[in-house]
Structures are given as C-alpha cells and as structure tokens.
Amino acid sequence: MRKKLWYLLLIGGLILFIGVSSNFVLAEGLTATEIMERVDDNEYIESARMEAKMIIEDRGRKRVNEFYSYLQGENSLSEFTNPRDRGTRYLKLGNDLWMYFPAAEDLVSISGHMMRDGMMGSDFSYEDSVESQQLSELYHFELKGEEIINGGETYVILATAREGEDVSYYQRKIWVDQERFVMLRGEYFSTSGRLLKEMEVKEVQEFRDGRYFPIEVVMNDKLRQGSRTTMKVTEIDFDYDIPEGKISLETLN
C-alpha cells in the first residue's frame, strides 16, 4: 500500500515537473500554443472588408480618422474617408508598405525610419501594421498564469519571438479571455525588457459564425507621453470576396 502511494506521488510529481519545466501547464487542457492558436482562429483575418475609426488623442487634442480596408491575409488596402485625409491610401503587400497622397498624386514607399513612426500620427507604428501573420507562427508561448480582467478570467501568456521570424517586438505579454479566446490586453517589450506599448481591448463582439473579434482597441505608445489611439471597428464583413487585383499598386494609383 505504501509502495503504491509512493508510485502515485512519483508519477504525480513527474507530471507536474514536466508540465512546469516545458511550460505545458494545462489550462482546461490547453497549452499556451493551443490557446494562441484559438486566438488566431478568432483574430486572424483571411479576407474581409472593414470600416473603422482611428481616434488619436495627443497633447490634449483629439483627431478622428475614418477609413475602410480590404484585408486579405498579409495584404491590405486602406483608404481614409474623413475630410482632412480623404483619398489617402495605404497598400500593404507582404512586408512592403506604400502610401498614396491624392493632393500631390504622389506614391511613397514607406521604409527606413518611417516604419518606426506612428501611422497617421497614431500610436500604431507602420511597423505594427506590417505584422499581419498569425501570432502562433511568429512567437513561442509560455503560460505564465491566470488573472482577472474586468471580472473575466484570462490566461497570461508570454510570447517570445521565434528566431528568424520578422517581428518587431521581441516579447509580448498577452492576456487572453478564457471564454472567448480573444486578447484583452497586451504589453509589447524591447529586447532590453522595456515596455514599449500597451494595448487594451475595450469591446469584443461575437459574429455570426461564433467568432469573437475585438472591435475597440486602445493602443498606448509608452515612449510618447500623453498619447493614445483608439481603433473602433464600425463594420466588418469576414470572408468578403475581394475582387481580383483590388489590393495592388495599380489600384493604389
């Protein structure tokens, strides 16, 4: 009997050890990677047409930019519709980004230091907008625990960039809603561990196919004092059939 008890303790201890040491701590039977894959299922957009508002608050001033986007995997085409920026378009093809200014009828390739700048002066950098792959392809994940955010339980996951993948943030700390599998909060860190950006999801909406998608996100660049940007999706049509050639340099011109 005593021997059996020892065996049970030993097996139990081994399971716990393996689980902890390889970060395969089970959360309702899911690993950190599986959690993030379910997040990707919700948040990664294969194809969609989206209308949104970008509310930029900086130095006490508030600016609202409205735009619509066609999104298809790693490619997208966005056009601003608010009076001040009407006709300004962004085209993203893989990791390349172009901007079209209607007043000057000028096409600009965004590269170099511009990629670090805030998109239209927002807290989202152009570099952020280029990262459109599934997170589970870009990062290794580690389940760090559980926390309650706004009364809801979340998994706290530490994402560390996979070697060789083209990502901007070496580490991210992500809070995932345990019920809906969407990110509720995110902290983006530099290689030296400095907090660079903070993302908070204000509203999540359930769509027809049972998919949950964050429709109001607040991004805060921690290196710029007193600024924050809210991205509000006003309309989104998943699996939208985008006409061929719509997301191209020809259309941008």
Add this chain to the structure above:
Amino acid sequence: MYLFKIAARNLFRRKKRMFIISSILALAVITFLLIDSFMIGMMDLSFGNVIDFETPHIEIGREEFFIQADDGQELPLEETFIPEKYMLEEIKASDGFLAVTPVLDFSASFIAGREEFPVLVRSIETDSFGGVFKNEDYLVEGEFVEAGDSGVVIGNQMAEFFDLEIGDFYTLRFQDKNGYFSTIEGEVRGITTTPHPQMNMGVVFVARDYAVSRLGVEEDNISQLMVRVENRDLALSSAQSLANKFKNTDYQVRSYRDASEMLVSLEAWGYLETYFILALILIVGAIGIINTIVLSALERIEEIGMMKAMGLKVNQIVRVFLLEAAGIGVIGGLVGCIISALINHFFVNYGLDLDLYLDAESMGLPISGRLYGVWNASSFLLIFILVILIALIASIIPSYWAARKDPVDAIHHR
C-alpha cells in the same frame, strides 16, 4: 617700340571710351575673383567641417554599409565587423597617419517628452575619438560621453527642438540586428554647438560599450574605422594606397571627398557657375573691345591710309590695333585685380556672416556662421592673362578690317 608708342598714344586719345571698356573688363575680373574667393572659402570650410565632425580624412567600412548609407536607408547593423589586426597595422603605417578611432553608427528615433525625431547615433570609443574628431572641443554645456555611461551628447539645435537641458531624460528607439525594437535610455550629458549644422540636429553621441549591448551585435563590432592624417592632400593619396591594399576584401576605403559626393558635385557646379558668369561678362567686354577698335579705326581711317602710304605693312597696322586692345585688357585686368585684392583683403580678414545672406544648411552645405575668403594667386594670374587674351582675340578681326583699307580710298575718306 615705334608701333608700341603709336598704340599707347592712341589708347589715351579717347579716354572715356577706354575707361568704359576697361571698367567692363575690370568688373569681370572683380566678379570672378570675389566669387572664386567665396567659393574656395566655402568649399574649404565645408570640407573642413565634414572632416572635423562627420567623416574624417579616411573611413573604412563594409561596401554594403556605405551603399545603404549613401542611399539614405537605415544603417545596416548586419554590415558591422570586427576590425582585423592587419587592417589596423596597415592604417597606422599609412602616410601622414595621426589617429584612428572605431565607431558604430546606427539609425534610431530620438524621443524626449512627446517629440520624436530620426537621428544617426554614433557610438564612440571615448579614448580615441578626440584624436580624430573635434566634437568635444565644441561642447557648450555639460560633459562629453564617457565609457560605460548611458548619457548622450546632442547638438544645440536638437536640445532646442526637444527643449532639453543637461540631466534631462531621453530614449533612443531603434531596431536591433535581429529586427526587434530596442531602446537605449539615459540622461543628456552634454550639448555641442558645431559649425556643421547637421551635427547640431541629426546626430547623437553615445558610448559604444553601452550601446553595443542593446544592438544585438558582438561586443567588438564596429561600422567604420575613422582615420585622421596630417592633411587633405595626404588623405587622398593614403586613401588610394589603403584602397589598393584592401582591394580583395569586403572593405571599402573612402576619402573625405568620396564620402561627400554631394559636396564634390556642389563644388563642380559652383565652379561651373563662376566660369559661366565670367564668360558672360567677358563676352560683354569683348563686344566693347570690338566696338572700340571699329570706332577707332573709323576715326583714324585717314591716318591708316597715310600710314599705309608711308610704307607700313598690314601686319604692322594690325599690330598697332592689337597692342591698343591689349592695353585696354592690361588696364582692365590690373584695375580689376587691385580692386579685388582690396575687397578680398576685408573678406579674408573679417569674413561674411553667412546666416545673413543665405541659408547654407538648406543648400546642403555643412557650414554655418562666418565665411572667410581665400587668397588664390593662381586665380589672379589666370584672370589677368585671360582678360588680355580676350581683348587681343576680340580685336583681331576689326584690326584686319581696318588695316585692309585701300590707302587712296582711306586718304580721300571725306
């Protein structure tokens, strides 16, 4: 001598006309010499500032690094290298060698408060940097960068733009060698005011040993080896000799002129512009001389007939007119050179406040403040000879026209 006497007498017969034409030539001389002095002074100062603050006499780095830097792209951290011993030995053995210092340049965004600005960060070896560059001499506040220190030294324009003082906090945001966002943070340690405007706004100095830990590169990696030699002439020959030695390697050796292609082009354009202005004024002068010779031939048509009747040959009469034209050239050239020398004396000693007259920075020139002229004896000699030559050439055809008059027709001119 006889012909020379006639020419000299004729020259002063129509003093007003001679004075006007000589004045035009003198104006050409003055314009050329002053622009020349201004141009040489400006280029001298520009190259001097480039050498003292930006790129010294010689720089050595990977070819791809320079390609991307010249293209205005982000400086590639993957093109950094660890200098090999033989390289340093070759550099130290080059003609006129004075000092060498390694630097690790990279692109970043300088952030302070709510503002952000793209800058070039120059991470330096504090011990050897002063031997090659003069930035430290232009420190107006605080201290210069020290080894292991997280502080930075910035230019006065950047300090004004960000409203920064010594001890204020800064952050540098950049992408490390692996493409991840990284930061360097600390306090502003010093502020410099150099005569090179770009260094006052777009460049930040940080200790290399501090920066390297955040860049994702190996500890000893650098982007360029910066070399100072005794003078600019030696720099060109030493750069060529080092380039031959590193011919079959990945490294490129550049002189300060190679690194300042824009400045070299600007210099060429500047000279072209000077010679164009000179040509325009000389054309006016030449037309004046043709006019003078034709008029003086018409006035002296009977004299010419008489001279021919007395046995003077066409060539001798032509020589009289040519000597007269050359005289105008000599007077114009001499007066121009003397007035230019007087004006240039003030220009050389007191200079011009550039900021009052032109925005050198917007023209892409690395200069600000006072610009001084330069004495260039060869330019004085060149323009003096050129003015006489132009006067001579311009008078050849009208002189022949005058000398070929039939003596009988000439005498019965009236």
